[in-house]
Every structure is written in structure tokens, then in C-alpha cells.
Amino acid sequence: MRHFLLPAVSIVALAAPASAETLQEALARAYQANPTITASRAQQRANDENVPIAKADGRPSFSVTGNLNENPVNTGNAFGNPERSLNASAGVTIPLYSGGAVRNSIRAAETRVEAGQANLRGTEASLFTEVVGAYNDVLRDEAIVGLNTQNVRVLETNLRASQDRFQVGDLTRTDVAQSEARLSVARGQLQTAQANLISSRENYVRLVGTPPGVLDAPPPLPNLPDDPDAAVEVAVADNPTLLAALRSRDATQYDIRVARASRLPQVGVTVGGNYNNYLGTLGAGSNVGGVSGIMQDGASAGVGLNLTLPIFQGGRPAALIRQAQALRAQAIEQATAAERQVIASTRSAYAIWRSSLQVIQSAEAAVSANRLSLEGVRAENSVGNRTILDILNAEQELLNSQVTLVTARRDAYVAGFALLAAMGQAEARDLNLEGEALYDPVVNYRRVRNRISDFGTDPAPEPVAPTTRGTPAQGAELTKPLAPELNSNVDRTPALTTGENAPNR
Known part of the structure; x- marks a missing residue:
């Protein structure tokens, strides 16, 4: 599966303005600058370095040491304790055999690099699932608002109509x-819905880095x-x-x-050289031969x-062996636990998706049905066969079914995407993020795996993900009208609003 994020029919509206932000754009922003994924990439780059670190144990090492000694007080034999001396040595150590420790350390590091690359894929899928959820949460909560x-x-209109009919003696x-109470409850529900919309928008900002619009x-x-x-x-x-x-x-x-390998023999070759110079102080103060007759420096080499x-x-x-065996037993069980989790998550996402459909x-x-019922109840109320409470209940039933509809549409989409993510088919390579270069962790691994320089460092790290401190606090304003199937405007003829021409109950 490739390139599936293309325009489609809205979950809660028939069409959006031409300048509307798409899900693909939101995913692309998160992919480039979400701190969770940028941190995971940095972690994987650190994981890559374990391979050259392991290889370094099997490579020759070269070192140079030197020291200058000064003896300001010298009361002993000038041959055994000269006033000053300069010593330098250099050596190369070449490991030949380490019982397989280096070879297996390299293989372990390489295998963990592959595991890290798979984990990075998992981080991408998890992030995209969160973004898809946040995106649809905003759509759902805006529709609910x-x-x-x-x-x-509608309830405000009902209340005014009830008051008018009460004035003419048509209602009690x-x-x-009852109309006042239901309106107060509705206003409280609106406040709750607006708070939920603000929360969803702030969560979107956290994941994507910009307001949803x-x-x-x-x-x-x-x-x-x-x-x-x-x-x-x-x-699986x-x-x-x-x-x-x-x-x-x-x-x-x-x-x-x-x-x-820690209990096996280790073999290595050492090549070294030494140089020393007493700087004219060997034998100083002695009556044997004088200073000028004594060799003041010397060198040696050896293999x-x-x-x-x-x-x-x-x-x-x-x-160490028992510890490694226990850790392997742990890893085996963790792999089984991961498989169980994947199977459960896949089946659960499938069930939620199908159920939501x-x-x-x-x-x-x-x-x-509720829209038709409401219109019928209103018509029957106009001739005295239905009470105001019947109208209020019908309106509430319609609202509940509308909220259920937009919630189910959100749940079906998010569960479907989670199902694709569990199947390994909802990652950056699948999302057709046009104009965005995909991050390839293999590039960095190939760059560093065979490096041998002790001075090949990278530039100082700089922030990649921007802060959202300057992003304005989100509000609960609506950005587009409801879809026609969610709009429940009803006939407001005088007979339905004032009851002036209707018989008393």
C-alpha cells in the first residue's frame, strides 16, 4: 500500500474551503518537527555509534607518553638520581585474538541497530496514529459544538414560543x-463541548506544532x-x-x-619504542668520569x-554468562509479549473499526428517523396532541443521534488507521508526504559504521522541533458550517411558535 492520503469526502462536512489544511499536511508537519520523532532519530544515531565502538576493540591502537622530571634536591648518587630527565615512549598494540568477543560484540551492535531502525518505524506509526486521532478529534468536537x-x-426559540403561548393561555x-430547564442544560452541554474542542485543538498543536485552523x-x-x-x-x-x-x-x-570469550585466551602484538634524556645532569657532582664523559640520552625499541x-x-x-543467558530469556519473553500485544491491538482495532461502521x-x-419524529411531534403539538415536553425530548433524541453519528465516524477512521499502523502499513513511506524528504536512518549508519578517526565529530546539536510557546491559546470558534445531514432546522410557522391559532390542550 502506497500513497493513500488523497482528497476524500468529509467526516462531518460535505466540503471545506480551498485553503483548508489537509490531513496529509498535518502529518508532514509532525513528521518533520515533532519532538518525539526527532528525539527518536537522535537516539537511533546514538545507537548507530555502538557499531564503530565495538569495532574499535579489534583495531590497532597507538599511544605516545612523555614526562619531564625535575629533582631540585639531590643529595644521593647523581647516577641514580639525576637533577632532571626527559622520557618519551610510543607503542602500537594490535589485538590478534580475543576469543570471539570483538566479532560477537560487533554482531550484537549491528543487530541492535536493526532493532533501533524498526523501533523508529514504530515511533513514526505511533505518532501518525496520534496525529490522525487529534485531527479527527478536532473535526468531531467542532461538529459537536x-x-x-x-x-x-432551537431551545431558545422554543422558550420564546412557550412564553408567547403562556401569555395567551395556551400553555401552563x-x-x-420545562423549556427553561432544558435550555439551561443545553447551555451547559455547549460549554462542555467547547471545552472539549479547545482541548482537542491544544492537543493538535502539541503534536503538529501549529494551530489546526x-x-x-x-x-x-x-x-x-x-x-x-x-x-x-x-x-505479525x-x-x-x-x-x-x-x-x-x-x-x-x-x-x-x-x-x-572472557574465559578464553587473548593474543596481541605490541610494538614500542622509548627515548630518554637526562639533559646533562646524569653524573653531575660526581668525580667519576665527569659529566662530559657520560651518555646523557638513549633510545630503545621492541616487539x-x-x-x-x-x-x-x-x-x-x-x-557474566549466566547474566547474559538470563537477559536472553528476558528478551525471548519480551518478544512473545510484543507479539501478543500486536495481535491483540490488531484484532481490537479491527473490531472497533467494524463496530464503528x-x-x-x-x-x-x-x-x-429522529428528524422526522421531531417534525411530526411539532406538527402534532400545534393541534394539541403533543406536549412541550414531547418536543423537548424529540429534540434531545435528535441531538444525541447526531452526536453519536459524528463520534462513530471519528472512531471508525481512527480505528482504521490504527489497524493499518498495527499491520505496519501506516508509516512515512506509505503516506505520500509530497515535498518532504523522508528520513532514512540507514544513511547515518552507513556514514559512521566504518569510521576510524578519533576526531571525526559532528556539529554541536541544535533544536529541530520548534517550541509552541508563542502559539496563541486555542478557542472554541467554529470554522465551517455543519454538513446538511447534521443540520436540523425545522419549520417555524406561527402555528408552531405562538400557538395563537391552535386549540388549547
Whole structure:
């Protein structure tokens, strides 16, 4: 599956303005500058360095040392304790055999790099799932605010009509009180909906880095599986979190070999040279030969073969091996736990997605039926067959079904995307982030894996993700009208509003 984020029909509105922000744009911003993913990339770059660190243990090392000694008080033999001396030495150590410790350390590091790359894929998928959720939360909550705003307007009209009909004796004070109470409840629900919208917008800012503005319709999700078993089959093969756990498990077998190498012989070659100079002070003050007859400097060089054969280390090698074996057992169980989690998440996302689709169908039918019911109740009220409470209940039922509809649409989309993410098919390579260069962790790994320079450092780190401190606090204003299927304007003829021509109940 590739390139599926294309324009589509809106979840809560038929169309958005041409300047509306798309889900693809929101994902691209998060991909480039969300601190969670930029930090994960930096962590993976640090993980890459474990490979050259492991390789360094098997490479020759060269060192130079020097010292200058000054003896201001010299009362002993001038040959054994000259006034000053200069010494320098240089040596090259070449490891030849380490029991397989270096080789297996490198393999373990390389395997953990692969695990880290899979984890980075998982971070991308998790971030995109959060962004998709935040994007649809804003759409849902803005629709709910619109519905509650509409409901308040309707109830305000009902209250004025009830008051008018009370003035002409067509209704009782009880009817007016019921309208007032329902309007007060509706205003409280509107305040709650507005607070939820503000919270969703702030969460969007946290993830994307910019305010949501006018959001376009999210696109349809392609290639969703037909049954949960097919989804699980794909997820077990390509879920990045599971792949990372499996690679981490594989790395532990090399750790055991490294621990076993601690009780094997180690062989190395050392090539070194020394130079010393007493700076004319050797033999000073002595009556033997004078200073001028004594050699004041000297040099030497040597080549040696070093063999280290561990005999007894106090139980340390065995403890290291047992520790590595226990950690491998832990990694094996963690891989099993990751597989279980992936299977459960996939099946759960599939179930929520399918259930939400059914809820959408039911809610659409309920909205249509409740709208018809409200119009009928209003018409029957105009001839005295229905009470004001019947109208209020019908309006509340319509509102509830509308809220259920927009919520189910949000839940279905987010669950569908989460299902794709669990299957390993909702990452940057799948999202067609046009104009955005995709981050490839392999590039940095290839750059550093064979470096041998002690001075090849990178520039000082600079912030990548911008702060949102300057972003204005989000409000609950509406950015676009409700979709027609959510609009519940009703006929407001005089007979329905004042009751002047209707018979008394």
C-alpha cells in the first residue's frame, strides 16, 4: 500500500474551503518537527555509534607518553638520581585474538541497530496514529459544538414560543419551566463541548506544532483487511514494534558469546619504542668520569607477543554468562509479549473499526428517523396532541443521534488507521508526504559504521522541533458550517411558535 492520503469526502462536512489544511499536511508537519520523532532519530544515531565502538576493540591502537622530571634536591648518587630527565615512549598494540568477543560484540551492535531502525518505524506509526486521532478529534468536537450551538438556538426559540403561548393561555407555567430547564442544560452541554474542542485543538498543536485552523476532510483508508485473521497475518510479518523485539532478542545470543570469550585466551602484538634524556645532569657532582664523559640520552625499541590465559577470575566469567543467558530469556519473553500485544491491538482495532461502521449506519438511520419524529411531534403539538415536553425530548433524541453519528465516524477512521499502523502499513513511506524528504536512518549508519578517526565529530546539536510557546491559546470558534445531514432546522410557522391559532390542550 502506497500513497493513500488523497482528497476524500468529509467526516462531518460535505466540503471545506480551498485553503483548508489537509490531513496529509498535518502529518508532514509532525513528521518533520515533532519532538518525539526527532528525539527518536537522535537516539537511533546514538545507537548507530555502538557499531564503530565495538569495532574499535579489534583495531590497532597507538599511544605516545612523555614526562619531564625535575629533582631540585639531590643529595644521593647523581647516577641514580639525576637533577632532571626527559622520557618519551610510543607503542602500537594490535589485538590478534580475543576469543570471539570483538566479532560477537560487533554482531550484537549491528543487530541492535536493526532493532533501533524498526523501533523508529514504530515511533513514526505511533505518532501518525496520534496525529490522525487529534485531527479527527478536532473535526468531531467542532461538529459537536455546532450541534450544541444549533440545539441552544432551537431551545431558545422554543422558550420564546412557550412564553408567547403562556401569555395567551395556551400553555401552563410548567411548560415554560420545562423549556427553561432544558435550555439551561443545553447551555451547559455547549460549554462542555467547547471545552472539549479547545482541548482537542491544544492537543493538535502539541503534536503538529501549529494551530489546526480549517481542517479538510480526511481521505478514505484503502487496503483495509476483510477479516481479523488476514490483518493479524500481515501484522505479525511487518509490525515494526514486533520486528524490533525480535531483533533485540537475536542480539542477546551474541551477548552470551561475548561473555564466554572472557574465559578464553587473548593474543596481541605490541610494538614500542622509548627515548630518554637526562639533559646533562646524569653524573653531575660526581668525580667519576665527569659529566662530559657520560651518555646523557638513549633510545630503545621492541616487539612483543602478548598472551593472556585466564586461569581463575573469581567466578566473574561464569556470572557474566549466566547474566547474559538470563537477559536472553528476558528478551525471548519480551518478544512473545510484543507479539501478543500486536495481535491483540490488531484484532481490537479491527473490531472497533467494524463496530464503528455499523454504528455509523445505525446513527444515520436514527438521525433521519429522529428528524422526522421531531417534525411530526411539532406538527402534532400545534393541534394539541403533543406536549412541550414531547418536543423537548424529540429534540434531545435528535441531538444525541447526531452526536453519536459524528463520534462513530471519528472512531471508525481512527480505528482504521490504527489497524493499518498495527499491520505496519501506516508509516512515512506509505503516506505520500509530497515535498518532504523522508528520513532514512540507514544513511547515518552507513556514514559512521566504518569510521576510524578519533576526531571525526559532528556539529554541536541544535533544536529541530520548534517550541509552541508563542502559539496563541486555542478557542472554541467554529470554522465551517455543519454538513446538511447534521443540520436540523425545522419549520417555524406561527402555528408552531405562538400557538395563537391552535386549540388549547
